[in-house]
Amino acid sequence: MKNEILYLRKNGWEKYDSKGINEIFDYGKDYIEFLKNSKTERLTLQYLKKLAEKKGYSEDGKEKFYLINKGKNIAFVNLGNVSPLKGIKLIGSHSDAPRIDIKQNPLYEKEGIAHFKTHYYGGIKKYHYLARPLSLYGVVIRKDGKRIDISVGDKEGDPVFTINDLLPHLSKTQYERNLKEAFEGEKLNIIVGSIPLKREKENPVKKMILKILNEKYGIVEEDFISSELEIVPQGSVFEVGFDRSFVGGYGHDDRICSFTSTTALFNAKNRYTVCSVLFDKEEVGSTGATGARSLFLEDLVIEILKRKEIKPTYENIREVLKNSDFISADVSAGIDPDFQEVHEKQNGAKIGYGVVITKFTGSGGKSGANDANAEYLFKIKEIFNKNDVTWQTAELGKVDAGGGGTIAGFLAFYNANVIDCGPALLGMHSPFELVSKVDLFETFKAYRSFYESKE
Structure with missing residues (x-):
C-alpha cells in the first residue's frame, strides 16, 4: 500500500542487469564520439546529418528527410500514417553552447604579444576560461567569396590558445572585488603569438600573425569582419569515475538533447509525423533567423504538408500546430552534494534518477x-510509465536562488502542448560538464517513447 500511494524516485541503475548496463555503456560510447566532434552548432549539424544519411535520410526523401536553415538549424522528420492535421510530435533542442566569440575586428598587438579581442556568448563564469588551453573553430568568408573552415587546437600537433590570468602574488586588488567584477569581459583576450615580422617597426607581431593566416588560409585582416569564430575549451570527452558512470566534457548543454532526440527518432516506430529540430541562439535568447523565435518551425510545417500533398494554407498550418505535442528538450541542474543549499531537494533533480520532467522554468x-x-503533464508521465522510463520531476533550484529559461515558451507560442524534459547535469555551463550515463540513456528512451506514442 505504501508504494502505491507515495511518489518514490528510483535510481536508474538498479533495474538493469549486466546486459542492460552494457547497452547503456555502448550508447555512451556513441555519445562520446558525437560530443568530441561537435564543438560548435555547425559541427553538431554536420555530424548528425551524416548519421541521418547513413539511416536513409536526405533533403528530398519521401518518408524520411531533413531540412536545413542557414547552416545552423536542422530538422529531421519521419512522416507518419496519421495526417499531420491531427498534429505532429516534435522535440526541439538547441545546439549552441556557452563560449567566447571573436570580435569582428579582433587582432591587436600590445607589449610584444598579439591577441584576439573577444565577446563572451551566453551565461559563462568568466574565470572558467582563464589559464586553460582553448581551441578555435568557425568559418571565414574571404574577399573572393570563398568560405574557409577553421579548426585549430584539437587535432594532434595543433597549437592551442589561452587567456592569461593574473598571478596570485599581485592579485591583492582583484581579491578585494566580488566574483562578478574581478574578471572583466574586455580582458578575456586570446593570446595568439609573439614572434615579430622582421624589418617591421609598427605592430610587427600582429603582421606576423596576419602573414601566417594569409599563407595558411588566404585570409586578410578585413576578412575577420565576415567571420564567425568561436573559442571553446580544448580537449576531449571522457568517462569519469572508477566505475566510468559519468561522461565529462564541454557542450552537454544542450547537445546531449540534440543527440538523444535525433537518435531516438532514427529508432522510432511512429504513427504520427515526428520531428527532431535543432535550434540555435538559445543561450542568448533564441533570437535571430536560426533561433526558436524565427519562423523556421512554420517553414517545417509547410514542408511536411507539401510532402503529404496537403495545401499549406494558413488554416492548415494552424491546424497542425494547435493539435501538436512538443517537448522542449533541455538539461536540468542536478543536485551537487557540495552545493545543496541552492536546491529545494524535494523538487530537485538527482543524478542517476532518470530523465527530468520540468513543468516550468523561469526565475523568481x-x-x-x-x-x-x-x-499534458499527465500524458507525458503516462507515456514514460508505460515504456519503463526512469523519470523524475524537478525545478531549477530554489525559488529565489536564480533561474533560467529554455525554448519552451517560444514553442508554446504556436498553441501546441509543450513541456521541458531532459537529463540533469553537474557543472552546467562550465567547460567540463558531467552527466550520468544512465540519465543519458533514459533520456533516449523517453524521447523514443514520446515519438512512438499513439495518442
Whole structure:
C-alpha cells in the first residue's frame, strides 16, 4: 500500500542487469564520439546529418528527410500514417553552447604579444576560461567569396590558445572585488603569438600573425569582419569515475538533447509525423533567423504538408500546430552534494534518477516560464510509465536562488502542448560538464517513447 500511494524516485541503475548496463555503456560510447566532434552548432549539424544519411535520410526523401536553415538549424522528420492535421510530435533542442566569440575586428598587438579581442556568448563564469588551453573553430568568408573552415587546437600537433590570468602574488586588488567584477569581459583576450615580422617597426607581431593566416588560409585582416569564430575549451570527452558512470566534457548543454532526440527518432516506430529540430541562439535568447523565435518551425510545417500533398494554407498550418505535442528538450541542474543549499531537494533533480520532467522554468515568481498544463503533464508521465522510463520531476533550484529559461515558451507560442524534459547535469555551463550515463540513456528512451506514442 505504501508504494502505491507515495511518489518514490528510483535510481536508474538498479533495474538493469549486466546486459542492460552494457547497452547503456555502448550508447555512451556513441555519445562520446558525437560530443568530441561537435564543438560548435555547425559541427553538431554536420555530424548528425551524416548519421541521418547513413539511416536513409536526405533533403528530398519521401518518408524520411531533413531540412536545413542557414547552416545552423536542422530538422529531421519521419512522416507518419496519421495526417499531420491531427498534429505532429516534435522535440526541439538547441545546439549552441556557452563560449567566447571573436570580435569582428579582433587582432591587436600590445607589449610584444598579439591577441584576439573577444565577446563572451551566453551565461559563462568568466574565470572558467582563464589559464586553460582553448581551441578555435568557425568559418571565414574571404574577399573572393570563398568560405574557409577553421579548426585549430584539437587535432594532434595543433597549437592551442589561452587567456592569461593574473598571478596570485599581485592579485591583492582583484581579491578585494566580488566574483562578478574581478574578471572583466574586455580582458578575456586570446593570446595568439609573439614572434615579430622582421624589418617591421609598427605592430610587427600582429603582421606576423596576419602573414601566417594569409599563407595558411588566404585570409586578410578585413576578412575577420565576415567571420564567425568561436573559442571553446580544448580537449576531449571522457568517462569519469572508477566505475566510468559519468561522461565529462564541454557542450552537454544542450547537445546531449540534440543527440538523444535525433537518435531516438532514427529508432522510432511512429504513427504520427515526428520531428527532431535543432535550434540555435538559445543561450542568448533564441533570437535571430536560426533561433526558436524565427519562423523556421512554420517553414517545417509547410514542408511536411507539401510532402503529404496537403495545401499549406494558413488554416492548415494552424491546424497542425494547435493539435501538436512538443517537448522542449533541455538539461536540468542536478543536485551537487557540495552545493545543496541552492536546491529545494524535494523538487530537485538527482543524478542517476532518470530523465527530468520540468513543468516550468523561469526565475523568481515563474517569470518567463512556459508552465505546462496538468493534462499534458499527465500524458507525458503516462507515456514514460508505460515504456519503463526512469523519470523524475524537478525545478531549477530554489525559488529565489536564480533561474533560467529554455525554448519552451517560444514553442508554446504556436498553441501546441509543450513541456521541458531532459537529463540533469553537474557543472552546467562550465567547460567540463558531467552527466550520468544512465540519465543519458533514459533520456533516449523517453524521447523514443514520446515519438512512438499513439495518442
